[in-house]
Amino acid sequence: MTEYGFYFDSTRCTGCRTCEMACKDYKDTSVDFNYRKVYDLEGGSCSLDADGLVQNNAYCYHVSLSCNHCEDPACAKVCPTTAMHKDEETGLVLVDDTKCIGCGYCHMACPYNAPKVNREAGYSVKCDGCKDRVADGLDPMCVTACPLRALEFGDFAELESRYPDAQVGNIAPLPEKGLTNPHLLIKECRDAQPTGDMTVKVSNTLEVM
Amino acid sequence: MSNQKTCMTRRTFTKAAGALGGLAVVGAGLSAEAALFEGAVPLAHADGEETIHWSQCNVNCGGNCIFQWHSKDGKALYMETDNIGDPDFQSRACLRGRTMRRWLNSPDRLLYPMKRVGKRGEGKFERISWDEAIDTIVDALQRTISQYGNDAIFTIYATGMYSTTGNPSQRLLNCLGGSLTRFYDYSTNMMSAAMPYMFGSAENLTEEGAHVTLGVPASVYSPYDNVNASSFTEAEAHSDLVVMFGNSPAETRMGGLNMVWDFARVREAVEARGGQIINIDYRLNETSAGYAHEWQPIRTGTDAALCAALAHEWITGGKVDKALMDTYCVGYDEDTMPESARGQHKSYVDYIMGTGYDMVEKTPEWAAPITQISAERIRELADIIASAEAPFICQGWGSQRHTNGETTTRAITMLPLLLGKWGLPGTNTGQREAEPPVYLVGSIPAGDNPVEVSIPCYQWANAVDHGTQMTPTNAGVKGGPLTNDIKFIWNYAGNCITNQHGDINMTHDLLQDESKCEFILVWDTVMTDSAKYADILLPDAMRSEQMNMQTQGYAEYYTGLVVGSAAQEPPAECRSSYDVMAEIADRFGKREEFTEGRTQEEWIEYLYEQGREAAPELPSFEDMKEQGVYKTKLAPSIGLEDFRRDPAANPVATPSGKIEIYSETLDKLNDEWELPEGDVIHPIPLFEPGFQGYGSVTDEYPLYCSGFHYKGRTHSSFGFIPELEAVARQQVWINPADAEPRGIKDRDQCRVKSPDGQIQIEAHVTPRIIPGTIGIPQGAWHEANMDGDRLDTGGCVNTLTKYRPTPLGKGNGPAHSMIVEVTKA
Structure with missing residues (x-):
């Protein structure tokens, strides 16, 4: 069995949202919900000293995040109907919409803000890793979209061996990786702050609903 | 497109808010209500026959990124982008391009020709037939031409359509006797005006391209070439330092083969050599996201003050090779000043050392309160830049888009000149990174315009108000004074009537007076603010709704071409602008002259074959239509390399053939032109605050x-x-x-x-x-x-x-x- 996952190169990410918009076009989601989201983070300060001269240690970085198709998905654990499940062949975390009752537990359990309930449809929706494209030998739409080539997708073990310096996602604003063991490998940029750091702020909360 | 909203219970709200706490620091403003119950049913893409249609993004980021549409049953289903060949050489569309289907299908699309029924700017329109619209336009054109003359018609600056057959407006107007035209553009206005006096102007060339006095071919300044500036690929290959002023490719040139991608590789290569990036900007822009140490904050509009202080450090620190300056430049110090300015302390060194002009020495201590950068840091920057073997110093277009931009843009180019680090591997000229020198196909030619007078592009509102008072010396008009006010504005795919122009409130009042500009034609796809001022408003078909062809853009460094087909049909009564213009031409008995007997599709084939004559490596037209995309890489380029190697054989097209740090021509213009109070045309690249620049804040506007x-x-x-x-x-x-x-x-x-x-x-x-x-x-x-x-x-x-x-x-x-x-x- 394959366990698919994403690799994210945060040294490349400019926060441009192309991944979000490419996914949105392909999956045709509503205006204010995206399967993939880009979090803007900022911290430090840029101030003036007594002489009016600039003192600067401000910083920013971005995290592009969709479903991490975790090894221990919190969403599947709490699902009362087994609708939310890990696909046996691919390890992708998927919603069986014939079973889903739209209770929203998965959304509440997921520490990555991935699944949501589509009330009109009556079931949860989320990134499915573009499973149909992947089955056809293609990459997910977000991966093929990135202008900076900062996203990759593939067998997680292979990604880990290809990028030995990357870490399983443990930078802010992500939660402790041990919660779900996400299949998200991150090459950390210089300004990335560790998980749990409370000085760095998500600065675009209204944009990552 | 779906946009569902539902309500939720108090219970689920609380739980949702709790779950979001998993993201370490998501702010309190995030509405859990909206967060939980939004989403849509995904479209099924798997069933049915899909067809592939190529096109490009045609807006003015300069990117022309490639679209690969997947259509079914006559509708664009979704978009892929360029996914051909090496993933590192794919012209991937940015976030905006990826929303193009939303634009095509937008509920805001203009669907029918309309005439204005309210006041200009009110946005009140009434649907009319195409016949009535074209009759009205033809009447207005005829009336304007007979009553005032063709020079009362103006094609306003408009950049929403970069496509070979997308905008033949000027060709049509030229068929009708021409129109008032414009020069410069809103992107590079100040540098396009000022830099030719330093780096070469076509005005100093013969018709054959030779220097008027030196008799050999000479290079002319352009912000859009690879002669004056080096490519980012050159920096990737050889630089050990990149210094950027007012340049953020991650926000301006965002596509996957645009400069943002080149720059990412530049950084990786420069860092691998132990070098660094210095990004000088008033804000930490996205180009340095993740690399905040690159950011050098500076007060907006004061780049030239920093440059002057750096120059001071290099001049006093013995970093300037005077022999090199004397070989290639005019006006560095007294020794190379032109006769007319000798002995007057008007050289660049006089300015920097405080022996001329304002008589203030441009020390780091002088620059610190202006730039908000400490003198210590300025000295550190001076050391870093002077120590680099191959510094790539460049400016975006942000630094010059200031009221003092005409001196600032030149001041930045002084840095590589002073250090002698230009025209050599890995260096740059202080100008923006190079743009591609090759465009594989041309556009439908505009033909000759019998109207010889033209105006700086931003001057159109003045020409509406008091054109007949505008002359070369009081308004920068070329080809003689204006003999008419602008009476007819032709606006195709542009939003520079108000939104992208300046001082919207003033412009609104000007245009509401219908005795001034008598007719405004706007052609667009949605109701822009400019469109609200139209007398006749025409609904355009998008390029993705018709056969289309375009080359690569100017925000990238490769050569390419797309020949594409309609991903879906234009909605309602939207029509191709080419067909509509042919019909207007027909009313004047000029259809044949306008079309040369070709449909738009036939023009595309004709232009393609013309391009193929010059570039025989292009596939046959039939093959090209089949494959949609052609791309080829370009070799890196080094700005002013030929001039550096042999300045006598390859001069720049200034009067002296050298880089004119001091421009005698500008000094003369300053004397001859009638300038508004406070305005000065400076002969050297000094720091001036500029209107509403440094020092102009008040208690009311602090x-x-x-x-x-x-x-x-x-x-x-x-x-x-x-x-x-x-x-x-x-x-x-x-x-x-x-x-x-x-x-x-x-x-x-x-x-x-x-x-x-x-x-x-x-x-x-x-x-x-x-x-x-x-x-x-x-x-x-x-x-x-x-x-x-x-x-x-x-x-x-x-x-x-x-x-x-x-x-x-x-x-x-x-x-x-x-x-x-x-x-x-």
């Missing part, structure tokens, strides 16, 4: 304000797409040091007021901007009750700009030079 380019829009294009607004909100950037005393918190609604207007906008309180300056993303759509308080709730920066053209280029410098006050709304 903050500096600058516009900047924003990911959510290309200028104003895409500014109406809700999906983009949702992930790239229109916000004013303000430092906590400026926000807190005003009681402004992050995401508060604010008012920003300048002497010329007022906007309402959300605050982004952020350390990513220097204190004392606020930044507003340009291009947001103006939205105001123009009969009431005129408060612009759309947050358009040009509600705040003053219409005050720059001294030399008469350009849009106020775009980044404003003074304002911000208050909580």
Whole structure:
């Protein structure tokens, strides 16, 4: 069995949202919900000293995040109907919409803000890793979209061996990786702050609903 | 497109808020209600036959990124981008391009020809037939030509359509006897005006391209070539330092083969060599996201003061090779000053050392309070840059888009000149990174324009108001004084009537007076703010709705071409502009002259075959239609390499054939032109504050304000797409040091007021901007009750700009030079 996952190169990410918009076009989601989201983070300060001269240690970085198709998905654990499940062949975390009752537990359990309930449809929706494209030998739409080539997708073990310096996602604003063991490998940029750091702020909360 | 909203119970709200706590620091403003129950049913893509259609993005970021549409049953289903060949050589569309289907299918599309029924700017229109629309346009053209002459017709600056057959407006008007034209552009106005005096102007060339006095071929300045500037690929290959002024490719050239991608590889190569990037900007822009140590904050509009202080350090520190300066330049010091300026202490060194001009030595201590950069840091920067083997010093177009831009743009180019680090591997000329020298196919030719007079592009509003008073010496007009005011504005795919021009409130009043400009024709796909001023408003078909062809853009460094077909049909009565223009030509008995017997499709084939004659490696037209895309890489280039190697054989096209740090021509213009009070045309690249620049803030307007380019829009294009607004909100950037005393918190609604207007906008309180300056993303759509308080709730920066053209280029410098006050709304 394959366990698919994403690799994210945060040294490349400019926060441009192309991944979000490419996914949105392909999956045709509503205006204010995206399967993939880009979090803007900022911290430090840029101030003036007594002489009016600039003192600067401000910083920013971005995290592009969709479903991490975790090894221990919190969403599947709490699902009362087994609708939310890990696909046996691919390890992708998927919603069986014939079973889903739209209770929203998965959304509440997921520490990555991935699944949501589509009330009109009556079931949860989320990134499915573009499973149909992947089955056809293609990459997910977000991966093929990135202008900076900062996203990759593939067998997680292979990604880990290809990028030995990357870490399983443990930078802010992500939660402790041990919660779900996400299949998200991150090459950390210089300004990335560790998980749990409370000085760095998500600065675009209204944009990552 | 779906946009569902539902309600939720108190119980689920609480749980949702708890779950979001898993993200370490998601702010309190996030509405869990909206967060939980949004989403849509995914489209099924798997069943049925899909067809592939190619096209490109045609807006003015310069990118021309490639679209690969998947269509079914006559509708575009979804988009892929260029996915051909090496993943590192794919012209991948940016976030905006990826929303193009939302644009095609937007409920805001203009669907029928319309005539204005309210006042100009009110946006009240009535549907009419194409026949009536064309009759009205033809009548207005005939009336204007017979009553005033062709020079009363003006094709206003408009950049929403970069396609070989997309905009044959000038060709049509030339068939009808021509029209008043323009020069420069809103992107590079100040540099396009000033740099030719330093680096070469076509005015000093014979018709054969030889220097008028030196008799050998000479190079001319252009912001759009690879002669004057080096490519980023050259920096990738050889540089050990990159210094950028006012340049953020991650926000201006965002596609997957645009400069942002080249720059990512430049950084990786430069760092691998132990070098670094220095990104000089008033805000921590996205290009240095993740690399904040690269950011050198500076007060907006003071780049030239920093340059002067760096020059001071190098001159006093013995870093300048005077022999080199004397070989290649005029006016570095007294020894190479032209006869007319000898003994007057007017050289560059006189300016820097305080022996001429303002008689102030340009020490780091002098520059510190101007730039807000400490003298110590300026000395450190001087050392870093002087120590580099192959520094790549460049400027974007932000530094020059100021009221002092005409001197600032030249001041930046002094840095590599002083160090002798130009024309050599890995170096640059201080100009923007090179653009591709090759365009594989041309556009439908415009033909000859019998009207010889032309105006600086930003001067059109003055020409509406008092054109007949405008002359070469008081208004920068070329080809003689204007003999007419502008009476007919022709606006195809542009938003420079108001939104992207300047001083919207003033322009509104000017255009409401129908005795001045008598007729305005607007051609667009959605109701822009400019479109509200149309007398006749025509609905255009998009390029993705018809056969299309375009080369690569200018925001990238490769050569390519797309020949594409319609992904879906144009909606309702939208028509190809080519067909409509052919019909207008027909009413004048000029159809044959306009079309040369070709349909748009036949023009595409004709232009392709012409290109193929020059580039025989291109596939046959039939094969090209089949494959859609052709791409080829370019070798790196080094700016002014030939001039450096052999200046006698390859001079620059200045009067002296050398780089004119001191321009005798500019000095003469300063004497001869009638300049508004306070305006000076400076012969050397000095620091001047400029109108509403450094030192101009007041108690009433205590903050500096600058516009900047924003990911959510290309200028104003895409500014109406809700999906983009949702992930790239229109916000004013303000430092906590400026926000807190005003009681402004992050995401508060604010008012920003300048002497010329007022906007309402959300605050982004952020350390990513220097204190004392606020930044507003340009291009947001103006939205105001123009009969009431005129408060612009759309947050358009040009509600705040003053219409005050720059001294030399008469350009849009106020775009980044404003003074304002911000208050909580």
